[in-house]
Amino acid sequence: MIGRNTDDRWGAVSQSLHWLIVVLIVVMAWLGLTMTDLPNTPYKIRIYALHKSIGLTILALAALRLLWRWHAGAPHALPGPRWQHRVATFTHAGLYLLLFAVPISGWVTNSAAGFPLPWFGLVHLPPLVGQDEALHELGEDWHEWLFWALAALSLAHAGAAFWHHLFQRDATLARMLPSRWLHVPASKEPPHA
Ligand code: HEM
């Protein structure tokens, strides 16, 4: 099937979902970190609504991505020490977990505050919990800390991808990008890239 993962590289579907989610998270970090200090105007309400709608989109994309991963599998691990594979597996599992935990904590916070949740003004999503001021405050803290955990793990993960490309000189990063975007030394190139 077009876009499927092969033994050597991530297919177009996995690549597109990976990079789309990365771009949306960067947009969300910027929106989230700037919106809370805005003066109370209708503009602030619109920015909050946009933040929530994009956040729910990320939640749906993360679910789609996990389903696709389960359906299409993953390329073979590249040669490397066992500890590196373990760290990568642990990091990827943590990233998946946070891709769900960050938006869900936002959803819980919004529900506990008693605010409505229209996705881009189109579909009204139900509250996950009842109105509760203590839970609202706890949710805000958790949402923020989970976001910082996601930011830290993503940075470490991106650093590892560049380290593989620049110093290990293997195809880790190249196979998450369209073929021929990145040059990999011939001996280490995946056979069917
Ligand atoms: C991956 C998705 C998301 C990311 C990366 C993200 C990120 C952030 C960040 C960085 C902040 C600022 C935290 C602070 O400094 O206090 C924030 C605040 C907030 N987010 Fe999200 N968010 C996401 C999804 C959501 C969703 C789905 C909702 C609701 C349905 C939501 C609701 C909120 C609310 C209500 C606040 C304001 C909390 C306050 O006033 O202190 N977020 N978010």
Ligand code: HEM
């Ligand atoms: C918000 C930021 C990011 C998140 C949440 C994220 C998440 C993930 C996840 C969950 C995987 C595992 C895929 C799987 O096994 O199903 C993955 C793989 C990968 N990511 Fe990211 N990623 C982010 C940013 C980046 C950046 C900035 C880079 C590169 C500069 C990058 C490069 C890669 C590469 C090369 C792989 C494939 C690793 C392999 O084949 O073993 N990621 N990413």
